Amino acid sequence: MTSGTIPELAYPPRITPFTKTFWDGLREGRFSTTRCRQCSHMTFPPKPVCPECWSKDVEWVELSGRGVLRSYTEVTAAPSMFAAEAPYILCLVDLDEGIRCLSRVIADWGELVPDKRVRVQVREAEPAYLFDFVLDEGGN
Numbered sequence: 624m625t626s627g628t629i630p631e632l633a634y635p636p637r638i639t640p641f642t643k644t645f646w647d648g649l650r651e652g653r654f655s656t657t658r659c660r661q662c663s664h665m666t667f668p669p670k671p672v673c674p675e676c677w678s679k680d681v682e683w684v685e686l687s688g689r690g691v692l693r694s695y696t697e698v699t700a701a702p703s704m705f706a707a708e709a710p711y712i713l714c715l716v717d718l719d720e721g722i723r724c725l726s727r728v729i730a731d732w733g734e735l736v737p738d739k740r741v742r743v744q745v746r747e748a749e750p751a752y753l754f755d756f757v758l759d760e761g762g763n
């Protein structure tokens with residue numbers, strides 16, 4: 624299902640029966656991942672098997688989408704599939720739940736400072752909504 628106003632992704636994520644829960648959640652405004660029911664370990668991206676104890680007994684949990692900017696870099700020479708979107712800024716964020724996340728941050732370079740508070744912002748696109756981080760203005 625496409626709409627004329629929602630951009631079509633040149634390099635869409637691969638949606639599997641497992642990851643569909645994540646992508647459907649994002650479309651509904653939920654940022655989620657998996658947590659192991661055996662050892663409580665959370666991972667991002669979501670995984671069907673716990674990387675700590677190898678249990679397949681995992682559950683979906685909703686994340687706050689808030690965290691701290693740990694590192695970032697501007698991509699000016701992007702891979703061909705992302706060339707039209709360059710320059711863009713990739714970031715590493717440590718979510719408040721204690722897991723690390725790689726994504727983009729939508730901000731001017733000059734606004735970025737390590738340890739700044741950031742939050743997830745859903746980006747409408749097809750065939751899947753994506754997420755970026757933005758500065759969490761109320762968070763510092």
Ligand SMILES: [Zn+2]
Binds near residue numbers: 664677
């Ligand atoms: Zn586990």
